[in-house]
Amino acid sequence: DAGVIQSPRHEVTEMGQEVTLRCKPISGHDYLFWYRQTMMRGLELLIYFNNNVPIDDSGMPEDRFSAKMPNASFSTLKIQPSEPRDSAVYFCASSFEQGDSNEQFFGPGTRLTVL
Amino acid sequence: AQSVTQPDIHITVSEGASLELRCNYSYGATPYLFWYVQSPGQGLQLLLKYFSGDTLVQGIKGFEAEFKRSQSSFNLRKPSVHWSDAAEYFCAVGAIGSYIPTFGRGTSLIVHP
Numbered sequence: 001d002a003g004v005i006q007s008p009r010h011e012v013t014e015m016g017q018e019v020t021l022r023c024k025p026i027s028g029h030d031y032l033f034w035y036r037q038t039m040m041r042g043l044e045l046l047i048y049f050n051n052n053v054p055i056d057d058s059g060m061p062e063d064r065f066s067a068k069m070p071n072a073s074f075s076t077l078k079i080q081p082s083e084p085r086d087s088a089v090y091f092c093a094s095s096f097e098q099g100d101s102n103e104q105f106f107g108p109g110t111r112l113t114v115l
Numbered sequence: 116a117q118s119v120t121q122p123d124i125h126i127t128v129s130e131g132a133s134l135e136l137r138c139n140y141s142y143g144a145t146p147y148l149f150w151y152v153q154s155p156g157q158g159l160q161l162l163l164k165y166f167s168g169d170t171l172v173q174g175i176k177g178f179e180a181e182f183k184r185s186q187s188s189f190n191l192r193k194p195s196v197h198w199s200d201a202a203e204y205f206c207a208v209g210a211i212g213s214y215i216p217t218f219g220r221g222t223s224l225i226v227h228p
Binding site: 004031033042043045048050056091093095097102103104105106107108109 | 147156215221
């Protein structure tokens with residue numbers, strides 16, 4: 001398996017523009033997570049899905065952020081409009097139910113810079 | 116709710132020296148515990164995990180960790196550090212039946228030649 005795939009790897013955009021980050025989880029995994037990593041706040045869980053259904057989006061910072069998972073192999077995180085404080089590395093991770101196991105598999109991340 | 120504390124933000128060691136990274140957790144029952152490593156520009160990779168059984172857990176890349184219930188700790192160790200071990204290390208705790216681990220703030224490991 002290729003692991004969790006994220007695109008793009010780097011994104012530079014201007015304030016006010018819409019940004020869409022993409023994620024393909026590992027096949028067969030039924031949980032998908034979106035994280036944001038910054039120096040100031042560390043690794044933050046934004047939202048997670050189970051079987052394509054959003055379960056907890058309490059970590060989404062504002063209404064400018066939205067996430068979808070239209071099918072088991074694809075998810076997007078959208079920021080509209082983007083702001084400089086959204087600059088961070090965004091990670092997607094997936095996992096599967098194996099008894100009580102909750103090991104997560106991370107993608108390589110998308111480094112977002114908002115100018 | 117569970118929580119994790121990694122008291123050391125940075126650790127500097129010389130290549131070949133031994134390493135111990137500290138992790139303390141808070142959880143009311145026996146937790147699931149993990150150590151992840153993040154190399155520069157990469158995502159997090161699982162080093163090892165503890166669910167039950169032997170409290171000394173062996174992981175990849177020569178790392179091990181020991182679960183000490185009395186101290187609520189899960190410290191990561193390596194007997195001899197290599198320059199390639201320079202990275203960010205995250206401890207995480209999960210509750211039984213939950214698929215949402217809580218991550219610590221991470222410890223940055225610097226290795227001097």
